[in-house]
Amino acid sequence: SGGKLWAGRFGDQRSIDPVMERFNSSISYDKRLCYVDILGSKAYATALFKAGLLDQVECADICHGLATIEDEWRSETFRINPSDEDVHSANERRLKELIGSAGGKLHTGRSRNDQVATDLRLWLRQEIDQSLDGFLVQIIQVLIERAQDEMDILLPGYTHLQRAQPIRWSHYLCSYAWSLWSDWQRLMQLRDRVNVMPLGSGALAGNPFPIDRHYLSDLMGFDSITPNSLLGVSDRDFVVEFLSWASILSSHLSRLAEDLIIYSTKEFNFVTIADAYSTGSSLMPQKRNPDGLELIRAKAGRIFGQMAGFSMVLKGLPSAYNKDLQEDKEALFDVVDNLFCTLQVAAGILSTLKVNAEKTLGALSSDMLATDLAYHLVRRGVPFRDAHATVGKIVAMAENQHKDIAALTLEDLQSISSVFDDPSVTNIWNYEHSVEQYQVTGGTSRRAVQKQIDDLKALLEFR
Ligand code: ARG
Numbered sequence: 001s002g003g004k005l006w007a008g009r010f011g012d013q014r015s016i017d018p019v020m021e022r023f024n025s026s027i028s029y030d031k032r033l034c035y036v037d038i039l040g041s042k043a044y045a046t047a048l049f050k051a052g053l054l055d056q057v058e059c060a061d062i063c064h065g066l067a068t069i070e071d072e073w074r075s076e077t078f079r080i081n082p083s084d085e086d087v088h089s090a091n092e093r094r095l096k097e098l099i100g101s102a103g104g105k106l107h108t109g110r111s112r113n114d115q116v117a118t119d120l121r122l123w124l125r126q127e128i129d130q131s132l133d134g135f136l137v138q139i140i141q142v143l144i145e146r147a148q149d150e151m152d153i154l155l156p157g158y159t160h161l162q163r164a165q166p167i168r169w170s171h172y173l174c175s176y177a178w179s180l181w182s183d184w185q186r187l188m189q190l191r192d193r194v195n196v197m198p199l200g201s202g203a204l205a206g207n208p209f210p211i212d213r214h215y216l217s218d219l220m221g222f223d224s225i226t227p228n229s230l231l232g233v234s235d236r237d238f239v240v241e242f243l244s245w246a247s248i249l250s251s252h253l254s255r256l257a258e259d260l261i262i263y264s265t266k267e268f269n270f271v272t273i274a275d276a277y278s279t280g281s282s283l284m285p286q287k288r289n290p291d292g293l294e295l296i297r298a299k300a301g302r303i304f305g306q307m308a309g310f311s312m313v314l315k316g317l318p319s320a321y322n323k324d325l326q327e328d329k330e331a332l333f334d335v336v337d338n339l340f341c342t343l344q345v346a347a348g349i350l351s352t353l354k355v356n357a358e359k360t361l362g363a364l365s366s367d368m369l370a371t372d373l374a375y376h377l378v379r380r381g382v383p384f385r386d387a388h389a390t391v392g393k394i395v396a397m398a399e400n401q402h403k404d405i406a407a408l409t410l411e412d413l414q415s416i417s418s419v420f421d422d423p424s425v426t427n428i429w430n431y432e433h434s435v436e437q438y439q440v441t442g443g444t445s446r447r448a449v450q451k452q453i454d455d456l457k458a459l460l461e462f463r
Pocket of ligand 1: 026
Protein backbone atom coordinates (compact mmCIF):
# COMPACT_ATOMS: atom_id res chain seq x y z
CA SER A 1 0.00 0.00 0.00
CA GLY A 2 3.12 2.12 -0.53
CA GLY A 3 2.88 5.17 1.76
CA LYS A 4 -0.87 5.64 1.61
CA LEU A 5 -2.44 7.85 4.27
CA TRP A 6 -4.67 4.99 5.29
CA ALA A 7 -2.02 2.21 5.10
CA GLY A 8 -2.04 1.41 8.84
CA ARG A 9 -4.78 -1.21 8.91
CA PHE A 10 -3.36 -3.13 5.98
CA GLY A 11 -0.49 -5.57 6.49
CA ASP A 12 2.88 -4.94 4.85
CA GLN A 13 2.19 -7.85 2.50
CA ARG A 14 -0.70 -6.05 0.85
CA SER A 15 -0.22 -5.60 -2.84
CA ILE A 16 -2.53 -3.43 -4.84
CA ASP A 17 -3.55 -4.23 -8.39
CA PRO A 18 -1.93 -1.47 -10.46
CA VAL A 19 -5.10 -1.06 -12.49
CA MET A 20 -7.02 -0.60 -9.24
CA GLU A 21 -4.48 1.99 -8.20
CA ARG A 22 -5.07 3.98 -11.37
CA PHE A 23 -8.80 3.44 -11.11
CA ASN A 24 -8.86 4.85 -7.60
CA SER A 25 -6.50 7.73 -8.17
CA SER A 26 -7.81 11.20 -8.90
CA ILE A 27 -4.63 13.25 -8.75
CA SER A 28 -4.29 13.49 -12.53
CA TYR A 29 -7.31 15.78 -12.57
CA ASP A 30 -7.87 16.95 -8.99
CA LYS A 31 -4.42 18.52 -8.81
CA ARG A 32 -6.08 21.69 -10.02
CA LEU A 33 -7.59 21.91 -6.53
CA CYS A 34 -4.07 22.30 -5.10
CA TYR A 35 -4.43 25.99 -4.24
CA VAL A 36 -7.84 25.80 -2.64
CA ASP A 37 -6.69 22.70 -0.76
CA ILE A 38 -3.82 24.71 0.69
CA LEU A 39 -6.11 27.63 1.48
CA GLY A 40 -8.43 25.26 3.34
CA SER A 41 -5.54 23.66 5.20
CA LYS A 42 -4.12 26.99 6.33
CA ALA A 43 -7.53 27.97 7.65
CA TYR A 44 -7.93 24.60 9.35
CA ALA A 45 -4.50 24.90 11.01
CA THR A 46 -5.49 28.32 12.30
CA ALA A 47 -8.72 26.92 13.71
CA LEU A 48 -6.81 24.03 15.34
CA PHE A 49 -4.50 26.57 16.96
CA LYS A 50 -7.47 28.56 18.23
CA ALA A 51 -8.93 25.35 19.65
CA GLY A 52 -5.64 24.60 21.46
CA LEU A 53 -4.80 21.54 19.36
CA LEU A 54 -1.70 23.12 17.83
CA ASP A 55 0.76 25.40 19.58
CA GLN A 56 1.89 28.60 17.93
CA VAL A 57 5.11 27.09 16.58
CA GLU A 58 3.32 24.08 15.10
CA CYS A 59 0.73 26.29 13.48
CA ALA A 60 3.38 28.60 12.03
CA ASP A 61 5.38 25.61 10.75
CA ILE A 62 2.34 24.16 9.07
CA CYS A 63 1.40 27.45 7.43
CA HIS A 64 4.96 28.02 6.34
CA GLY A 65 5.19 24.49 4.91
CA LEU A 66 1.92 24.97 3.08
CA ALA A 67 3.22 28.23 1.60
CA THR A 68 6.28 26.36 0.32
CA ILE A 69 4.04 23.70 -1.24
CA GLU A 70 2.00 26.42 -2.89
CA ASP A 71 5.19 27.86 -4.40
CA GLU A 72 6.12 24.41 -5.65
CA TRP A 73 2.79 24.00 -7.42
CA ARG A 74 3.07 27.48 -8.91
CA SER A 75 6.59 26.96 -10.19
CA GLU A 76 5.65 23.47 -11.38
CA THR A 77 8.31 21.89 -9.19
CA PHE A 78 5.86 19.94 -7.03
CA ARG A 79 6.71 16.25 -7.51
CA ILE A 80 3.74 13.93 -7.51
CA ASN A 81 4.57 10.49 -6.09
CA PRO A 82 3.03 7.40 -7.66
CA SER A 83 1.39 6.67 -4.31
CA ASP A 84 -0.30 10.09 -4.08
CA GLU A 85 -3.91 9.11 -4.44
CA ASP A 86 -5.33 12.59 -4.70
CA VAL A 87 -4.27 16.19 -4.21
CA HIS A 88 -5.15 16.11 -0.51
CA SER A 89 -2.86 13.12 0.13
CA ALA A 90 -0.12 14.69 -1.99
CA ASN A 91 -0.17 18.00 -0.14
CA GLU A 92 -0.19 16.29 3.25
CA ARG A 93 2.59 13.90 2.30
CA ARG A 94 4.71 16.82 1.13
CA LEU A 95 3.96 18.81 4.27
CA LYS A 96 5.28 15.99 6.45
CA GLU A 97 8.41 15.78 4.29
CA LEU A 98 8.95 19.51 4.73
CA ILE A 99 8.18 20.06 8.43
CA GLY A 100 8.24 16.61 10.00
CA SER A 101 5.85 15.33 12.62
CA ALA A 102 3.90 18.58 13.22
CA GLY A 103 2.58 18.03 9.69
CA GLY A 104 0.81 14.96 11.00
CA LYS A 105 -1.32 17.11 13.30
CA LEU A 106 -3.00 19.06 10.52
CA HIS A 107 -5.54 16.35 9.80
CA THR A 108 -6.76 16.25 13.45
CA GLY A 109 -10.54 15.82 13.33
CA ARG A 110 -10.58 16.40 9.59
CA SER A 111 -11.34 13.84 6.92
CA ARG A 112 -10.72 13.99 3.22
CA ASN A 113 -14.49 13.77 3.03
CA ASP A 114 -15.11 17.22 4.50
CA GLN A 115 -11.86 18.45 2.98
CA VAL A 116 -12.74 17.61 -0.63
CA ALA A 117 -16.28 18.94 -0.29
CA THR A 118 -14.81 22.20 1.03
CA ASP A 119 -12.16 22.40 -1.68
CA LEU A 120 -14.61 21.87 -4.49
CA ARG A 121 -16.92 24.58 -3.20
CA LEU A 122 -14.00 26.99 -2.87
CA TRP A 123 -12.85 26.16 -6.37
CA LEU A 124 -16.26 26.64 -7.95
CA ARG A 125 -16.82 29.91 -6.10
CA GLN A 126 -13.52 31.14 -7.46
CA GLU A 127 -14.39 30.19 -11.05
CA ILE A 128 -17.72 31.95 -10.72
CA ASP A 129 -16.19 35.11 -9.26
CA GLN A 130 -13.07 35.31 -11.38
CA SER A 131 -14.40 34.24 -14.75
CA LEU A 132 -17.95 33.11 -15.35
CA ASP A 133 -19.58 36.20 -13.89
CA GLY A 134 -17.47 38.52 -16.04
CA PHE A 135 -17.71 36.47 -19.24
CA LEU A 136 -21.46 36.40 -19.00
CA VAL A 137 -21.75 40.12 -18.33
CA GLN A 138 -19.46 40.76 -21.29
CA ILE A 139 -21.74 38.94 -23.74
CA ILE A 140 -24.77 40.83 -22.46
CA GLN A 141 -22.86 44.07 -22.93
CA VAL A 142 -21.91 43.18 -26.49
CA LEU A 143 -25.55 42.39 -27.26
CA ILE A 144 -26.90 45.63 -25.85
CA GLU A 145 -24.21 47.77 -27.43
CA ARG A 146 -25.05 46.30 -30.82
CA ALA A 147 -28.75 46.70 -30.12
CA GLN A 148 -28.14 50.39 -29.45
CA ASP A 149 -26.05 50.93 -32.57
CA GLU A 150 -28.20 48.92 -34.95
CA MET A 151 -31.65 50.08 -33.94
CA ASP A 152 -32.57 50.98 -37.54
CA ILE A 153 -32.04 47.50 -38.92
CA LEU A 154 -35.21 45.54 -39.67
CA LEU A 155 -35.39 41.85 -40.49
CA PRO A 156 -38.02 39.16 -40.83
CA GLY A 157 -39.07 37.61 -37.56
CA TYR A 158 -39.80 33.90 -37.80
CA THR A 159 -42.05 31.42 -36.07
CA HIS A 160 -41.68 27.75 -37.04
CA LEU A 161 -38.79 29.21 -39.06
CA GLN A 162 -41.47 30.58 -41.40
CA ARG A 163 -41.59 34.26 -42.21
CA ALA A 164 -43.89 35.90 -39.68
CA GLN A 165 -43.63 39.64 -39.00
CA PRO A 166 -40.97 42.31 -39.36
CA ILE A 167 -38.98 43.04 -36.21
CA ARG A 168 -36.03 45.18 -35.23
CA TRP A 169 -32.66 43.44 -35.22
CA SER A 170 -32.11 45.13 -31.85
CA HIS A 171 -35.24 43.48 -30.51
CA TYR A 172 -33.85 40.14 -31.58
CA LEU A 173 -30.51 40.87 -29.88
CA CYS A 174 -32.26 41.97 -26.69
CA SER A 175 -34.19 38.70 -26.55
CA TYR A 176 -30.89 36.89 -25.98
CA ALA A 177 -29.57 39.59 -23.69
CA TRP A 178 -32.58 38.96 -21.44
CA SER A 179 -32.04 35.18 -21.44
CA LEU A 180 -28.43 35.67 -20.51
CA TRP A 181 -29.39 38.15 -17.83
CA SER A 182 -31.59 35.46 -16.25
CA ASP A 183 -28.63 33.12 -16.47
CA TRP A 184 -26.52 35.67 -14.66
CA GLN A 185 -29.14 35.98 -11.93
CA ARG A 186 -29.36 32.22 -11.60
CA LEU A 187 -25.58 32.05 -11.31
CA MET A 188 -25.59 34.53 -8.43
CA GLN A 189 -28.38 32.64 -6.71
CA LEU A 190 -26.65 29.30 -6.98
CA ARG A 191 -23.42 30.91 -5.77
CA ASP A 192 -25.14 31.37 -2.41
CA ARG A 193 -25.66 27.62 -2.21
CA VAL A 194 -22.10 26.89 -3.35
CA ASN A 195 -20.62 29.18 -0.75
CA VAL A 196 -21.48 27.05 2.29
CA MET A 197 -18.70 25.42 4.31
CA PRO A 198 -18.78 21.65 5.07
CA LEU A 199 -15.44 21.61 6.93
CA GLY A 200 -15.93 20.36 10.47
CA SER A 201 -18.14 17.51 9.31
CA GLY A 202 -15.25 15.04 9.69
CA ALA A 203 -15.72 11.72 7.93
CA LEU A 204 -19.45 11.78 8.63
CA ALA A 205 -20.18 12.38 12.33
CA GLY A 206 -18.77 15.85 12.85
CA ASN A 207 -15.67 17.17 14.59
CA PRO A 208 -15.00 16.01 18.18
CA PHE A 209 -12.71 18.95 18.98
CA PRO A 210 -13.75 22.48 19.88
CA ILE A 211 -13.29 23.79 16.35
CA ASP A 212 -15.01 27.11 15.76
CA ARG A 213 -16.70 26.45 12.41
CA HIS A 214 -17.96 30.01 12.04
CA TYR A 215 -14.46 31.34 12.51
CA LEU A 216 -13.17 28.78 10.00
CA SER A 217 -15.88 29.75 7.56
CA ASP A 218 -15.00 33.45 7.87
CA LEU A 219 -11.34 32.67 7.25
CA MET A 220 -12.24 31.15 3.90
CA GLY A 221 -14.89 33.68 2.93
CA PHE A 222 -17.84 31.29 3.16
CA ASP A 223 -21.26 32.83 3.81
CA SER A 224 -22.46 30.05 6.07
CA ILE A 225 -21.76 26.52 7.29
CA THR A 226 -23.50 23.23 6.52
CA PRO A 227 -26.06 22.32 9.22
CA ASN A 228 -25.53 18.53 9.25
CA SER A 229 -22.30 16.57 8.98
CA LEU A 230 -23.77 13.58 7.11
CA LEU A 231 -25.13 15.93 4.52
CA GLY A 232 -22.06 18.14 4.59
CA VAL A 233 -19.77 15.38 3.29
CA SER A 234 -22.16 13.91 0.75
CA ASP A 235 -24.08 16.85 -0.61
CA ARG A 236 -23.18 17.52 -4.24
CA ASP A 237 -26.38 19.38 -5.07
CA PHE A 238 -24.26 22.46 -5.64
CA VAL A 239 -22.50 20.57 -8.44
CA VAL A 240 -25.73 19.35 -10.00
CA GLU A 241 -27.23 22.81 -9.71
CA PHE A 242 -24.22 24.34 -11.39
CA LEU A 243 -24.28 21.73 -14.17
CA SER A 244 -28.00 22.37 -14.66
CA TRP A 245 -27.35 26.07 -14.78
CA ALA A 246 -24.63 25.48 -17.36
CA SER A 247 -27.05 23.38 -19.39
CA ILE A 248 -29.64 26.14 -19.45
CA LEU A 249 -27.05 28.75 -20.35
CA SER A 250 -25.52 26.61 -23.06
CA SER A 251 -28.91 25.89 -24.58
CA HIS A 252 -29.44 29.66 -24.90
CA LEU A 253 -26.09 30.04 -26.58
CA SER A 254 -26.77 27.03 -28.77
CA ARG A 255 -30.05 28.48 -30.02
CA LEU A 256 -28.37 31.79 -30.73
CA ALA A 257 -25.63 29.91 -32.58
CA GLU A 258 -28.21 28.01 -34.61
CA ASP A 259 -29.92 31.25 -35.65
CA LEU A 260 -26.63 32.75 -36.74
CA ILE A 261 -25.62 29.60 -38.63
CA ILE A 262 -28.86 29.86 -40.59
CA TYR A 263 -28.53 33.63 -41.03
CA SER A 264 -24.98 33.25 -42.33
CA THR A 265 -25.92 30.90 -45.18
CA LYS A 266 -25.76 32.34 -48.70
CA GLU A 267 -29.52 31.79 -48.91
CA PHE A 268 -30.14 34.18 -46.02
CA ASN A 269 -26.95 36.19 -46.00
CA PHE A 270 -28.19 38.32 -43.09
CA VAL A 271 -24.88 38.16 -41.25
CA THR A 272 -21.24 37.52 -41.98
CA ILE A 273 -19.19 35.80 -39.31
CA ALA A 274 -15.72 37.34 -38.93
CA ASP A 275 -12.78 35.46 -40.39
CA ALA A 276 -11.43 34.94 -36.89
CA TYR A 277 -14.33 32.59 -36.14
CA SER A 278 -14.75 30.92 -39.53
CA THR A 279 -12.84 28.16 -41.22
CA GLY A 280 -12.41 26.97 -44.75
CA SER A 281 -12.64 23.57 -46.38
CA SER A 282 -9.63 21.47 -47.27
CA LEU A 283 -11.46 20.39 -50.42
CA MET A 284 -13.88 23.12 -51.52
CA PRO A 285 -12.07 26.41 -52.03
CA GLN A 286 -15.19 28.57 -51.80
CA LYS A 287 -16.25 27.34 -48.36
CA ARG A 288 -16.57 29.52 -45.32
CA ASN A 289 -17.81 27.47 -42.40
CA PRO A 290 -19.20 28.79 -39.10
CA ASP A 291 -17.23 26.32 -36.98
CA GLY A 292 -17.20 28.55 -33.91
CA LEU A 293 -20.99 28.62 -33.84
CA GLU A 294 -21.25 24.92 -34.53
CA LEU A 295 -18.98 24.15 -31.61
CA ILE A 296 -21.03 26.39 -29.34
CA ARG A 297 -24.06 24.36 -30.40
CA ALA A 298 -22.23 21.10 -29.79
CA LYS A 299 -20.91 22.08 -26.37
CA ALA A 300 -24.49 22.40 -25.19
CA GLY A 301 -24.98 18.70 -25.90
CA ARG A 302 -21.84 17.80 -24.06
CA ILE A 303 -22.72 19.95 -21.07
CA PHE A 304 -26.21 18.44 -20.82
CA GLY A 305 -24.51 15.04 -20.94
CA GLN A 306 -22.27 15.84 -17.98
CA MET A 307 -25.26 17.07 -16.02
CA ALA A 308 -27.25 13.92 -16.74
CA GLY A 309 -24.21 11.69 -16.16
CA PHE A 310 -23.36 13.07 -12.77
CA SER A 311 -27.01 13.09 -11.70
CA MET A 312 -27.05 9.36 -12.42
CA VAL A 313 -23.97 8.91 -10.22
CA LEU A 314 -25.79 10.50 -7.29
CA LYS A 315 -29.07 8.72 -7.74
CA GLY A 316 -29.28 5.77 -5.36
CA LEU A 317 -26.14 6.50 -3.33
CA PRO A 318 -26.43 5.54 0.31
CA SER A 319 -26.07 8.32 2.83
CA ALA A 320 -22.76 10.06 3.59
CA TYR A 321 -19.54 9.74 1.57
CA ASN A 322 -19.14 7.10 -1.12
CA LYS A 323 -16.27 6.98 -3.56
CA ASP A 324 -18.73 7.53 -6.39
CA LEU A 325 -18.62 11.18 -5.37
CA GLN A 326 -15.08 11.45 -6.72
CA GLU A 327 -16.73 11.57 -10.16
CA ASP A 328 -18.03 15.07 -9.39
CA LYS A 329 -14.76 16.66 -10.38
CA GLU A 330 -14.27 15.59 -13.98
CA ALA A 331 -17.85 16.53 -14.80
CA LEU A 332 -17.48 19.92 -13.16
CA PHE A 333 -14.05 20.69 -14.59
CA ASP A 334 -15.09 19.65 -18.08
CA VAL A 335 -18.15 21.88 -17.99
CA VAL A 336 -16.29 24.87 -16.58
CA ASP A 337 -13.48 24.49 -19.13
CA ASN A 338 -15.89 24.21 -22.02
CA LEU A 339 -17.98 27.13 -20.81
CA PHE A 340 -14.86 29.25 -20.63
CA CYS A 341 -14.22 28.80 -24.33
CA THR A 342 -17.88 28.89 -25.29
CA LEU A 343 -18.54 32.18 -23.53
CA GLN A 344 -15.44 33.87 -24.86
CA VAL A 345 -15.93 32.67 -28.42
CA ALA A 346 -19.60 33.67 -28.28
CA ALA A 347 -18.64 37.18 -27.14
CA GLY A 348 -16.02 37.34 -29.91
CA ILE A 349 -18.40 36.22 -32.62
CA LEU A 350 -21.13 38.60 -31.50
CA SER A 351 -18.85 41.59 -31.31
CA THR A 352 -17.28 41.03 -34.74
CA LEU A 353 -20.35 39.87 -36.66
CA LYS A 354 -21.34 41.98 -39.67
CA VAL A 355 -25.05 42.49 -40.24
CA ASN A 356 -26.05 42.94 -43.87
CA ALA A 357 -28.83 45.46 -43.35
CA GLU A 358 -29.86 45.65 -47.03
CA LYS A 359 -30.24 41.88 -47.08
CA THR A 360 -32.35 41.75 -43.94
CA LEU A 361 -34.54 44.58 -45.23
CA GLY A 362 -34.69 43.01 -48.69
CA ALA A 363 -35.90 39.77 -47.15
CA LEU A 364 -39.06 41.47 -45.91
CA SER A 365 -42.14 41.16 -48.10
CA SER A 366 -45.55 42.70 -47.88
CA ASP A 367 -47.30 39.41 -47.10
CA MET A 368 -45.59 39.73 -43.70
CA LEU A 369 -47.86 42.76 -43.17
CA ALA A 370 -51.08 40.79 -43.57
CA THR A 371 -51.58 40.95 -39.81
CA ASP A 372 -51.21 44.72 -40.02
CA LEU A 373 -54.02 44.85 -42.53
CA ALA A 374 -56.18 42.94 -40.05
CA TYR A 375 -55.17 45.42 -37.32
CA HIS A 376 -56.23 48.25 -39.64
CA LEU A 377 -59.71 46.73 -39.70
CA VAL A 378 -59.66 46.18 -35.93
CA ARG A 379 -58.87 49.87 -35.43
CA ARG A 380 -62.02 50.57 -37.44
CA GLY A 381 -64.13 48.46 -35.11
CA VAL A 382 -64.05 45.05 -36.81
CA PRO A 383 -63.71 42.12 -34.37
CA PHE A 384 -60.27 40.57 -34.79
CA ARG A 385 -61.58 37.14 -35.82
CA ASP A 386 -63.60 38.70 -38.65
CA ALA A 387 -60.70 40.88 -39.67
CA HIS A 388 -58.45 37.81 -39.77
CA ALA A 389 -60.93 36.00 -42.06
CA THR A 390 -61.28 39.03 -44.33
CA VAL A 391 -57.53 39.43 -44.71
CA GLY A 392 -57.24 35.71 -45.34
CA LYS A 393 -59.46 36.23 -48.37
CA ILE A 394 -57.34 39.15 -49.48
CA VAL A 395 -54.18 37.06 -49.20
CA ALA A 396 -55.83 34.39 -51.35
CA MET A 397 -56.94 37.01 -53.88
CA ALA A 398 -53.39 38.33 -54.22
CA GLU A 399 -52.10 34.81 -54.62
CA ASN A 400 -54.68 33.98 -57.29
CA GLN A 401 -53.86 37.15 -59.21
CA HIS A 402 -50.13 36.46 -58.77
CA LYS A 403 -49.83 39.88 -57.23
CA ASP A 404 -48.03 41.32 -54.28
CA ILE A 405 -50.64 41.95 -51.58
CA ALA A 406 -49.49 45.59 -51.40
CA ALA A 407 -50.26 46.01 -55.11
CA LEU A 408 -53.96 45.32 -54.66
CA THR A 409 -56.06 48.41 -55.32
CA LEU A 410 -58.52 49.98 -52.94
CA GLU A 411 -61.28 48.59 -55.19
CA ASP A 412 -59.81 45.08 -54.85
CA LEU A 413 -59.93 45.43 -51.07
CA GLN A 414 -63.43 46.87 -51.13
CA SER A 415 -64.62 43.92 -53.20
CA ILE A 416 -63.90 41.80 -50.10
CA SER A 417 -64.96 44.23 -47.35
CA SER A 418 -66.69 47.57 -47.40
CA VAL A 419 -64.78 48.62 -44.28
CA PHE A 420 -61.89 49.47 -46.60
CA ASP A 421 -63.37 52.91 -47.25
CA ASP A 422 -60.28 54.95 -46.41
CA PRO A 423 -57.38 55.33 -48.88
CA SER A 424 -55.03 55.70 -45.85
CA VAL A 425 -55.04 51.90 -45.69
CA THR A 426 -52.08 51.97 -48.08
CA ASN A 427 -49.98 53.48 -45.27
CA ILE A 428 -49.70 50.07 -43.73
CA TRP A 429 -47.43 48.82 -46.53
CA ASN A 430 -44.43 50.15 -44.70
CA TYR A 431 -42.12 48.05 -42.54
CA GLU A 432 -41.07 50.87 -40.27
CA HIS A 433 -44.73 51.68 -39.69
CA SER A 434 -45.33 48.02 -38.95
CA VAL A 435 -42.73 47.66 -36.22
CA GLU A 436 -43.65 51.02 -34.71
CA GLN A 437 -47.12 49.70 -33.86
CA TYR A 438 -45.59 47.58 -31.11
CA GLN A 439 -45.25 50.30 -28.50
CA VAL A 440 -46.20 48.06 -25.60
CA THR A 441 -43.46 47.24 -23.09
CA GLY A 442 -41.53 44.32 -24.51
CA GLY A 443 -42.52 45.14 -28.10
CA THR A 444 -40.36 45.77 -31.15
CA SER A 445 -40.99 49.52 -31.64
CA ARG A 446 -38.00 51.83 -31.29
CA ARG A 447 -39.23 53.19 -27.97
CA ALA A 448 -39.98 49.77 -26.53
CA VAL A 449 -36.59 48.40 -27.59
CA GLN A 450 -34.86 51.47 -26.21
CA LYS A 451 -36.54 50.78 -22.89
CA GLN A 452 -35.22 47.21 -22.95
CA ILE A 453 -31.71 48.48 -23.61
CA ASP A 454 -31.96 51.08 -20.87
CA ASP A 455 -33.36 48.55 -18.41
CA LEU A 456 -30.65 46.02 -19.20
CA LYS A 457 -27.96 48.68 -18.86
CA ALA A 458 -29.31 49.68 -15.46
CA LEU A 459 -29.49 46.04 -14.33
CA LEU A 460 -25.88 45.49 -15.35
CA GLU A 461 -24.74 48.68 -13.73
CA PHE A 462 -26.40 48.06 -10.38
CA ARG A 463 -25.95 44.29 -10.30
N1 ARG B 1 -10.31 11.92 -3.84
C1 ARG B 1 -11.48 11.80 -3.04
C2 ARG B 1 -12.67 12.45 -3.74
O1 ARG B 1 -12.43 13.17 -4.63
C3 ARG B 1 -11.27 12.45 -1.73
C4 ARG B 1 -12.09 11.87 -0.63
C5 ARG B 1 -11.65 10.50 -0.33
N2 ARG B 1 -12.30 10.00 0.80
C6 ARG B 1 -12.36 8.71 1.04
N3 ARG B 1 -12.98 8.33 2.10
N4 ARG B 1 -11.78 7.83 0.26
O2 ARG B 1 -13.80 12.25 -3.42
